[in-house]
Amino acid sequence: MYDLLHNLPYRYDGLEPFVDAQTVKLHHDAHHLGYIKKLNAALESVQYTAIPLSDLLRNLREVPASIRQVVRDNAGGFYNHNLYWEELATGEQGMPEKLGKALNGRFGNFENFKNEFIARSMSWVGSGWTWLYLDTQKNLQIGVTLNHDNPLMEYCPLQGTPILTLDLWEHAYYLQYKNDKKTYFDAFFQHISWTYVEQLYLQTP
Numbered sequence: 680m681y682d683l684l685h686n687l688p689y690r691y692d693g694l695e696p697f698v699d700a701q702t703v704k705l706h707h708d709a710h711h712l713g714y715i716k717k718l719n720a721a722l723e724s725v726q727y728t729a730i731p732l733s734d735l736l737r738n739l740r741e742v743p744a745s746i747r748q749v750v751r752d753n754a755g756g757f758y759n760h761n762l763y764w765e766e767l768a769t770g771e772q773g774m775p776e777k778l779g780k781a782l783n784g785r786f787g788n789f790e791n792f793k794n795e796f797i798a799r800s801m802s803w804v805g806s807g808w809t810w811l812y813l814d815t816q817k818n819l820q821i822g823v824t825l826n827h828d829n830p831l832m833e834y835c836p837l838q839g840t841p842i843l844t845l846d847l848w849e850h851a852y853y854l855q856y857k858n859d860k861k862t863y864f865d866a867f868f869q870h871i872s873w874t875y876v877e878q879l880y881l882q883t884p
């Protein structure tokens with residue numbers, strides 16, 4: 680079964696002012712942990728052996744049909760939140776050269792990329808995640824998925840490898856921002872560890 684102990688790489692208040700300590704604690708300790716627990720319970724119910732999480736997402740068809748939707752929702756919730764916490768930084772970080780060049784090459788400049796990422800996030804109705812991902816041709820793409828779907832999943836309309844994600848669920852921002860999603864999206868860009876995102880970009884096969 681999957682390890683319940685996913686530690687944040689910073690304190691609960693480490694992401695302020697982007698997200699406050701109360702939101703981070705609830706989001707991480709209740710929501711994120713809840714997905715891992717539900718995933719483990721579903722897998723245990725059919726005695727399905729846990730495999731590396733990314734492999735589980737890529738091979739949902741191999742999961743028994745009786746638990747496939749629960750696994751899709753909760754393995755997605757587990758993976759997506761892992762990436763979200765790991766990619767965030769306690770303060771604004773510089774853009775490393777290789778990732779910066781790739782973003783400029785694809786979107787023209789960083790502002791274009793940021794504006795498109797936020798515009799796609801703003802236009803989404805309901806729960807989901809915004810992604811920067813490498814498609815199967817290794818082109819950088821922006822897209823949004825429903826609920827906890829993820830470009831690694833074989834059922835997902837987007838196909839590829841995620842390198843950056845933004846949580847669009849209300850639990851991610853509502854305590855602090857209420858209905859002001861735009862301010863949450865803008866603040867997100869002040870707390871991204873671009874070095875971490877570049878690592879994912881460079882290690883994608």
Ligand SMILES: [Fe+2]
Nearest residue numbers: 710846848851
């Ligand atoms: Fe979340």
